[in-house]
Amino acid sequence: MSFSTPPKTRPGSLLSLSRRAIGVPPSPIRKLVDDATAAKKRGTKVYHLNIGQPDVPTPPQFFEALRNFKEPVLAYGHSKGHTDLLEAWSGYYARKGLDVLPSQIQITVGGSEALWFALILICDPGDNVVVSEPFYTNYFSLAMAVGVQLHPVAADPALGYPLPSRRDLEAAIDDRTKGIMICSPNNPTGTVLTRDEMATVVQIAEEHDLFILSDEVYREFCYEDTHISIWQYPQAGDRAILLDSVSKRFSACGARIGALISRNTSIMDGALRLGQARLCTATVEQIASAKLMDLDEDYYAALALEYKGRRDLMCRRLAEIPGVRFEKPAGAFYLMATLPIDDSDRFCRWMLTDFAHAGQTVMMAPGSGFYATPGRGASEVRIAYVLEQPELDKAMTVLGAGLAAYPGRR
Amino acid sequence: MSFSTPPKTRPGSLLSLSRRAIGVPPSPIRKLVDDATAAKKRGTKVYHLNIGQPDVPTPPQFFEALRNFKEPVLAYGHSKGHTDLLEAWSGYYARKGLDVLPSQIQITVGGSEALWFALILICDPGDNVVVSEPFYTNYFSLAMAVGVQLHPVAADPALGYPLPSRRDLEAAIDDRTKGIMICSPNNPTGTVLTRDEMATVVQIAEEHDLFILSDEVYREFCYEDTHISIWQYPQAGDRAILLDSVSKRFSACGARIGALISRNTSIMDGALRLGQARLCTATVEQIASAKLMDLDEDYYAALALEYKGRRDLMCRRLAEIPGVRFEKPAGAFYLMATLPIDDSDRFCRWMLTDFAHAGQTVMMAPGSGFYATPGRGASEVRIAYVLEQPELDKAMTVLGAGLAAYPGRR
Numbered sequence: 138m139s140f141s142t143p144p145k146t147r148p149g150s151l152l153s154l155s156r157r158a159i160g161v162p163p164s165p166i167r168k169l170v171d172d173a174t175a176a177k178k179r180g181t182k183v184y185h186l187n188i189g190q191p192d193v194p195t196p197p198q199f200f201e202a203l204r205n206f207k208e209p210v211l212a213y214g215h216s217k218g219h220t221d222l223l224e225a226w227s228g229y230y231a232r233k234g235l236d237v238l239p240s241q242i243q244i245t246v247g248g249s250e251a252l253w254f255a256l257i258l259i260c261d262p263g264d265n266v267v268v269s270e271p272f273y274t275n276y277f278s279l280a281m282a283v284g285v286q287l288h289p290v291a292a293d294p295a296l297g298y299p300l301p302s303r304r305d306l307e308a309a310i311d312d313r314t315k316g317i318m319i320c321s322p323n324n325p326t327g328t329v330l331t332r333d334e335m336a337t338v339v340q341i342a343e344e345h346d347l348f349i350l351s352d353e354v355y356r357e358f359c360y361e362d363t364h365i366s367i368w369q370y371p372q373a374g375d376r377a378i379l380l381d382s383v384s385k386r387f388s389a390c391g392a393r394i395g396a397l398i399s400r401n402t403s404i405m406d407g408a409l410r411l412g413q414a415r416l417c418t419a420t421v422e423q424i425a426s427a428k429l430m431d432l433d434e435d436y437y438a439a440l441a442l443e444y445k446g447r448r449d450l451m452c453r454r455l456a457e458i459p460g461v462r463f464e465k466p467a468g469a470f471y472l473m474a475t476l477p478i479d480d481s482d483r484f485c486r487w488m489l490t491d492f493a494h495a496g497q498t499v500m501m502a503p504g505s506g507f508y509a510t511p512g513r514g515a516s517e518v519r520i521a522y523v524l525e526q527p528e529l530d531k532a533m534t535v536l537g538a539g540l541a542a543y544p545g546r547r
Numbered sequence: 548m549s550f551s552t553p554p555k556t557r558p559g560s561l562l563s564l565s566r567r568a569i570g571v572p573p574s575p576i577r578k579l580v581d582d583a584t585a586a587k588k589r590g591t592k593v594y595h596l597n598i599g600q601p602d603v604p605t606p607p608q609f610f611e612a613l614r615n616f617k618e619p620v621l622a623y624g625h626s627k628g629h630t631d632l633l634e635a636w637s638g639y640y641a642r643k644g645l646d647v648l649p650s651q652i653q654i655t656v657g658g659s660e661a662l663w664f665a666l667i668l669i670c671d672p673g674d675n676v677v678v679s680e681p682f683y684t685n686y687f688s689l690a691m692a693v694g695v696q697l698h699p700v701a702a703d704p705a706l707g708y709p710l711p712s713r714r715d716l717e718a719a720i721d722d723r724t725k726g727i728m729i730c731s732p733n734n735p736t737g738t739v740l741t742r743d744e745m746a747t748v749v750q751i752a753e754e755h756d757l758f759i760l761s762d763e764v765y766r767e768f769c770y771e772d773t774h775i776s777i778w779q780y781p782q783a784g785d786r787a788i789l790l791d792s793v794s795k796r797f798s799a800c801g802a803r804i805g806a807l808i809s810r811n812t813s814i815m816d817g818a819l820r821l822g823q824a825r826l827c828t829a830t831v832e833q834i835a836s837a838k839l840m841d842l843d844e845d846y847y848a849a850l851a852l853e854y855k856g857r858r859d860l861m862c863r864r865l866a867e868i869p870g871v872r873f874e875k876p877a878g879a880f881y882l883m884a885t886l887p888i889d890d891s892d893r894f895c896r897w898m899l900t901d902f903a904h905a906g907q908t909v910m911m912a913p914g915s916g917f918y919a920t921p922g923r924g925a926s927e928v929r930i931a932y933v934l935e936q937p938e939l940d941k942a943m944t945v946l947g948a949g950l951a952a953y954p955g956r957r
Contacts, residue, residue, distance in 0.1 A: 163819075163820050164824075194620055195619065249825040257692050259568075261694070262567075275823075284693070390621065390623040391623055391829065392829060407569075421832070422829050
């Protein structure tokens, strides 16, 4: 035929991923997994300080509940959450001095879905949320997936990453800003917000008419002062959205049970409609998680004592390594350290691919993954102290040897 | 002071929900729950034909696996999915004659998250997907939440809701259309796509360079012909995204385990990055679901026989009710019926609030919730035949009496 056939592919389409899907980064916490696997295959022992996976046993009440599940049909549950869990979670808050009604709780698939719901509820595509950086890396991924932008405001490493100044935070607010997001105790910095800092957040939100997203999944991991919750600010009323999870405090990361909590009835109604859209969270895991909510203060005290000991050891050993800078964090089980290196992505990979000290190495999360601003975090790493003290002690020896041997040392 | 203080609230902001959150509708399947609860409190027996919750027991292998879980720490799993489950699911497909590699599977939180991931992966906010209507109501909710539009194309009730004509489907495609979505066997219509219809979908996708999202969670519920999967079209290659779930075939709706399957490595890479953003799905539920994948064909044959009997009874009894119109569906466990009524929302509510026949009533899902086009579905209801035959038989008697007594009868 002398005339051409029409093209089968529309120009510009090319069956590509969406721009937002391309923009979701690989997890900086998990992206070195293949290198770690290869190191282990070579016989190298890898200390996993890269991921916030606690090593303490999940309380036995959880597994008892699994074993005791006797329904013949594993049916859908209520979209809001299992009644037992809603009531138990409300009871947990009461013991923490926080007056939260079951109706103010929406059960979610981990804290991740709670944040996802919150972003969808307050932001249309193109809207944004202000957050101090470094921040938990999945804030960025989850926001990107639903078309929400993060407006990062740098926290100062030299001061131990406190809340940025009011002026800096306000400079990041524009006419599409819908919320300000905080995480205390903080992942990845371990920073615990003070009463003054919390008050500043609430004031900024009131002044600029913003929602407050408060990630409090590390509530019990406070080693200096008691935790301050956004729920303690009744004047934040309809602005406050609390994000929570059973993962860390109950060492139950694999349960995937979290919650979104608010006094705002529109938010709770919207959260329920989003909940209905995905039907429910895992039925048995909810029933089992309800059993964890009754644990008494002794449990949390022992937990905090264990991690405080680890933190103290970590900080003591880290301070002995030449060129390493950090401030002792007050909470969570992470710290960000500034290392004498050219690039933390390169260093963390090198530790797995090229280095071993007495047959051992350390896996850490490169700092760049916790920043939205390009170029930031290049000399920082996040270290999760989720191993017992003798292991942490050995890991710090290995890290010191690694830093001494690293060709890109500065 | 003589000058006014600046306003505390930015004009137009008013701390409201996002437009998309407002646009997520309450579940039409679940929105009458309070009315049903009130009816039960009055002593009325309610036949639940409103929700696709099978009543057949979950296979005991699932619960055995729950009881046998012996890890001391309920840890995060791989973001892609537990290796046992990926391999077992691949084995399941092999027994169905579908050659799916574990690497082509991403485990998700039910089929819901699989669809959510697929929409995010192929669509930026404002993009759209073409789908025949009526469709599973949560397609709309999940799309709305992530800023994706559905372009509905009406399927004809009088013909039993077959795939709309190629001309009608193509008329709904515009320059922001990224995919065409099918569901076979269909929720809510029970329609099973024929070989010709599947070929048409593939041709349209090739011609217009679209992805194909194929929801096949009811694969085994085919009562006339064998199921045709999108996976059987290798020429669809990188276009095809299969959405699947353990919920219906294993009566394990509360497990929240699903999967997104594709030969497209970009899609699988993007799905993994989305998976990392929310860490993992429930660990124990994955291990238990893996045990279900080994069930042999006898299990599925018995399941299909059970539901075929129910369908036949339902259709026979429904055909006896004056003014009711429907075509016998070939699959799933739903049918859409056109009733002699003014408004199905009003009728379904009235059945719960104002009607009882010998102390019994029937809960159904109003048709409007399965349409994106305003006004459509007003005389249709979705009926899920998820009860045993004697119960269904009584429910149909009650429905007949309700239609005879309904003040809004037409």
